[in-house]
Amino acid sequence: MVYIWVLIIVLLTFVEIMTVNLTTIWFVVSGLLSLVSSFLTDNFLIQFGIFVVVGIILLVTTRPIMTKFLKKKDVATNTDRIIGMEGIVTENISKKENGEVKVDGKKWTAYADKAIKKDTVVEVLEINGVKIKVKEVCD
Numbered sequence: 001m002v003y004i005w006v007l008i009i010v011l012l013t014f015v016e017i018m019t020v021n022l023t024t025i026w027f028v029v030s031g032l033l034s035l036v037s038s039f040l041t042d043n044f045l046i047q048f049g050i051f052v053v054v055g056i057i058l059l060v061t062t063r064p065i066m067t068k069f070l071k072k073k074d075v076a077t078n079t080d081r082i083i084g085m086e087g088i089v090t091e092n093i094s095k096k097e098n099g100e101v102k103v104d105g106k107k108w109t110a111y112a113d114k115a116i117k118k119d120t121v122v123e124v125l126e127i128n129g130v131k132i133k134v135k136e137v138c139d
Helices: 002-019 025-040 044-070
Strands: 086-091 099-103 106-111 121-128 131-136
Touching: 002 025, 025 044, 086 106, 099 121, 099 131
Parallel strands: 106 131
Antiparallel strands: 086 099, 086 121, 099 106, 121 131
16 A cells, blocks of 8 residues: 555645646645555555545645745736726727727727727726727717
């Protein structure tokens, strides 16, 4: 049974290295405890029980703490500052086709809930990737 636990530990470690999502690391630890228990008892059910119970307990109790601790900080790009700004439509926007809007001196691919003609003043509502959602400004 020792070889089986070593194989499980190596496989789970490899999976954790490949994913880096803190999904299998808890079962690597429980596999190590099961490996130690295989030296103390030949009963596979006890070893497997240790593997499952300890793995689940570690997963449930420590994963939320570790994900908060290891969470990467979002990098601010300042693109969200154009939300609420006004721009000029440089290419017609329709419901089915994206258009183009010039906001803050830069041209953006834009879409809207209704058709907007060229040279119309619009307001930026949100940014979705590299596209902005706009609405016509009513004077």
